[in-house]
Amino acid sequence: MTEEHHENQDENLESKLQKIISLLQRYKLVEGFVRLQDTPEPELIESIIQKQNLANLRGALDKLHPADIARILEMIPLEDRLIVWRFVKAEHDGEVLLEVSDAVRQTLIEDMDSEELVAAAEQLDADEIADLAPDLPSDVMEDVFRALPMEEREQLRAAMSFSEDAVGALMDFDVIIVRGNVRIEVVLRYLRRLGELPDHTDQLFVVDRNEHLQGTLLLNRLLVSDPNTTVTEVMTPKTVKFLPDDKAEQATDAFERYDLITAAVVSPEGKLLGRVTVNAVIDFMREKADLEARNQVGLSEEEDLFAPVWKSVRNRWAWLAINLVTAFFASRVIGLFENSIEKLVALAALMPIVAGVGGNSGNQTITMIVRALALGQVSQGSTLKLITKEISVSIVNGIVWGGLVGVFTYAIYQNIQLGLVMSLAMLLNLLLAAFVGVLIPLTRKKLGRDPALGSSVMITAVTDSGGFFIFLGLATLFLL
Amino acid sequence: MTEEHHENQDENLESKLQKIISLLQRYKLVEGFVRLQDTPEPELIESIIQKQNLANLRGALDKLHPADIARILEMIPLEDRLIVWRFVKAEHDGEVLLEVSDAVRQTLIEDMDSEELVAAAEQLDADEIADLAPDLPSDVMEDVFRALPMEEREQLRAAMSFSEDAVGALMDFDVIIVRGNVRIEVVLRYLRRLGELPDHTDQLFVVDRNEHLQGTLLLNRLLVSDPNTTVTEVMTPKTVKFLPDDKAEQATDAFERYDLITAAVVSPEGKLLGRVTVNAVIDFMREKADLEARNQVGLSEEEDLFAPVWKSVRNRWAWLAINLVTAFFASRVIGLFENSIEKLVALAALMPIVAGVGGNSGNQTITMIVRALALGQVSQGSTLKLITKEISVSIVNGIVWGGLVGVFTYAIYQNIQLGLVMSLAMLLNLLLAAFVGVLIPLTRKKLGRDPALGSSVMITAVTDSGGFFIFLGLATLFLL
Incomplete structure (x- = not known):
C-alpha cells in the first residue's frame, strides 16, 4: 500500500459512501435534465454544471483507497455502480477488481472492454493476476500474458496451477x-x-x-x-x-x-x-x-446484494430442491400413519414439537463438532468419547425436556398415555439427533469433504423424518 | 515469539499430539502398576523407568510452542489434560493459559493454586493479564496487581476498563x-x-x-x-x-x-x-x-469438547427452552385446526412441507443479509431495495416450487383443490419468509444488537407457525 491512499482512512466508510452517493445524485439529476431537453447546443449552462459535477465525483473517488471504492461499489445498486465505476481512475481499476466480491467483480468486468481489462491486469503482480484470471475472458488473459516479462510469466503460470485452497494460491513472489x-x-x-x-x-x-x-x-x-x-x-x-x-x-x-x-x-x-x-x-x-x-x-455463490432476481433464484435453487425432497420424504412418513392421526388428531398437533426440538438439538451438536474440527480440536481417537458425551447430554435433555413436554401434553389433552408417548419420543429423537450429529461431520471429514456443507439440512432431514416416525410409531403401538 | 519455540513448527500438530499421548500412556501404565503394588520400597525398578518416562514427557513438552501445548490440551480428555498440564514448564504456563479456549482455561485454572497462578500471570504483559483477568480468582488478581511495576499497573487498569468488543481490548502497549x-x-x-x-x-x-x-x-x-x-x-x-x-x-x-x-x-x-x-x-x-x-x-459458551455432561447441558439449555416454546406455539396453531385435520387427514402430512421449505428459504435470506451486514455491504438507504428483491425471488420460487408441490400433491391425493391450496400456501409462506428474513437482522442491527444471534430460531419460529396457519387456514376456507 502506498501512502497516497492513507489520506482519509480514519473517516467512516458510511460517510464516504454518502458523499459519493450525493455527488452521484447531482450528476444523475443534471444528466436526466440534459437528456430531457434534447438540445444540440453544447454550451448549455447544464453542461458546465455537469462538468463541475463530474470533476467533483472524480475528485472524491480519486481520494479514496481502492479497497474503499470496492466496498462502495458493493453497496450501491447495479445502475449506479456502473456509473461510478466509469469514473474510477483507470490506474485503480486493477486493485478495485481484486478487492470486490466475486459477484460484483463480474458486473464490473462485463462493463469493460478488452483493452481496459488488459490495462487493469497489467497494474497487478503475477499472483494477483492469477486471482482475477478465472473471471477474465480468455483473449484478455492471452494479451496480459504476452505483455508480461519472462519471469512474471513463469510466476503467473505457477500461481494459476495451484488449487484454490492450497498454500500456493495464497503465495506472492515479493521476497528479498x-x-x-x-x-x-x-x-x-x-x-x-x-x-x-x-x-x-x-x-x-x-x-x-x-x-x-x-x-x-x-x-x-x-x-x-x-x-x-x-x-x-x-x-x-x-x-x-x-x-x-x-x-x-x-x-x-x-x-x-x-x-x-x-x-x-x-x-x-x-x-x-x-x-x-x-x-x-x-x-x-x-x-x-x-x-x-x-x-x-445452501447459497452456492457469493450473492451480489443487488443481483438480478433470476441470478439470486439460481443461486438458491439447488438447496431448496434438496430440502423439498427431504420434506416430501418426511411427509410420506406421516402419510404412513394417516390412520392413526385420523383416530387421534392430537398427534398432528404434537408431532412438530418432537421433530423441531430434535432438529434444534442436532444442530447444536453438529455445530459444536464442526467448530471443533475447524479449530483442529478433534483428534483421531476421540470419536467414541464424543458420541458418548453427546448421547449423555441427550439423555439428560431428553429426560428433563421430554418430561416437561409430557406434563404439558397431559395438561392439554388429559391423556396420560399420550403424555408418556410424547416424552419417550422426545428422548429417542434427541438420542438420534446426538448420534447423527456427531457422525455426519466426522464421516464427511474422514472422506475428505467439508464437514459443514449442508450439515444443517441433513440433520434436520434425519430429525424430521425420524421424529415423525418415532412419535407416530410409538403412538400407533401404544395408544390405538 | 522467541526463537526457541520455532524449533519444530513445521511438524504436524497431529504427530506432536500422538507423541505426547504415547508418552503419557507409558507414564500412566507404570503409575497404575506402581499403585497396584502398593510397596513402600522407593528403589523399585518401576520408579526408575517412571523417572525416565517423566523426563521424556517433560522433554517433549518443553520442545513445543506454547500455542501447540494449548491445542494439545484442548484435544485430550480432562483427566489426561491435568496430568500433562502439571508437566508443562512453569514459565510457559502464562502463555498456554492465554492460548487455550475459555472453557479449557477454566479446567486448567481450577487445577492450579494461587501461587502458581500469580507466577503464571507475572510472565505476561499487562494487556495479556487483562485478557486472563475474568477467569482468575480475585485474590490472585490482587497479588498480581501488587507485584506489577507502577507503569504496568496503570496499563492493566486501562486494559481492564474496556469492553470486550472495543479496540481497547485488542490493544497492547509495546510501542516504540x-x-x-x-x-x-x-x-x-x-x-x-x-x-x-x-x-x-x-x-x-x-x-x-x-x-x-x-x-x-x-x-x-x-x-x-x-x-x-x-x-x-x-x-x-x-x-x-x-x-x-x-x-x-x-x-x-x-x-x-x-x-x-x-x-x-x-x-x-x-x-x-x-x-x-x-x-x-x-x-x-x-x-x-x-x-x-x-x-x-444457541450454544451460549465455548464448549470444552470433554466437558462434564452437566456443563454441556447447561450450555445448551436456554436455546432449547426457547425452541420448545416456539414449537409449542406452532403446535397450538395446529391445534386450532384439529377439526379440519380430522376431516381431511392429508393436511397433517402436507403441512410440514410448507413450514419446512419456508424455513429453509427464510434461513437463506437471513444468512445473506447477516453476511452482508458483517461485510458492511448494507447502506442505510437500501432496506427497501433488499426487501423488494427478496420478495421478487420468493415470488419466483413460490410459483415454481409451489407449482411443483401442487402437482405432486394432486398426484398423491387426486384432489385438485388440495393441490391449489398447497401451491398458494407455499407461495405465501415464502413471501413471509423473505419479508421477515430481511426485517429481523436489519431491525436488530438498528437496535444495536447482534443481527446473527438466534436469527435461525426466530425465522424458523415465524415460518413454522406462519406456515401452519396459512396452509391450514386456506384449507379450512376453501376445502371444507
Missing part, C-alpha cells in the same frame, strides 16, 4: 533474498539501494547458491544487530515454511498459532518459491467464514 | 516512540541500543513532547532512507488510528481493507495510548466467527 555469509552492514546497504521494500516485509529470506532456504532474517533482528556480524549468525535457522500444495487451512492455523506476519513457501527440495503474508491469510479466513455460513443454508 | 526532529541515523542507533524490538513491530510511532501522535515511521522506510534525513521527512503523517472505544469490528475491517500489520490507538485528544497488531485482530476474527456459529444454534 540474501546470502548467509554476507555481513549485516552489507545487507543494510543493499536494502538502501533497493530504495523500497515490498509491503509487509518483516523478514528477508536467506538462501544458498541453489536458492535453497537456509533461514530467515527478521527486520527486527537486522535493525538491532551488530553491523559486523554475518547474516548466518543472526538469522532464524528453523522457520515456519510451507509447500505450495499444503492446505491453505494449515497455513492459516500456523499464522494464528505462531503469530506470523510472513512465511516462506518452498519446493519439496527446499528451494524458496515465494512467501505467504498475513494479509493473504486474513482474506482467506474471511472468505472461508463466508463460504461456511453460506454453505450451511 | 521517536521524535520527529531527530535524524534517521539517531533512530537506528537508538534501536540498536534497545537490543530487541517488540514482536510485530512494523512501524515506530512519532510523537511530540505531549505524546500526541504525529505520524508513523515504517521500518521498511526507515531501512531505505538516507540516515541524514529527519524522521518527519520520511514518516507517514496520515495514518490509520483508532480510539480505544471504537468497535473492535471497525478495526478488523480496517486491517483487512488496508492490509495493516499494526495501527495506533490514540485518546480523543490525540495522545498515543498503544497499538493494535494484526495478530490480535486475527484472534478476534476467529473468536467472532466462532461466536457467530455458536450463536446461530
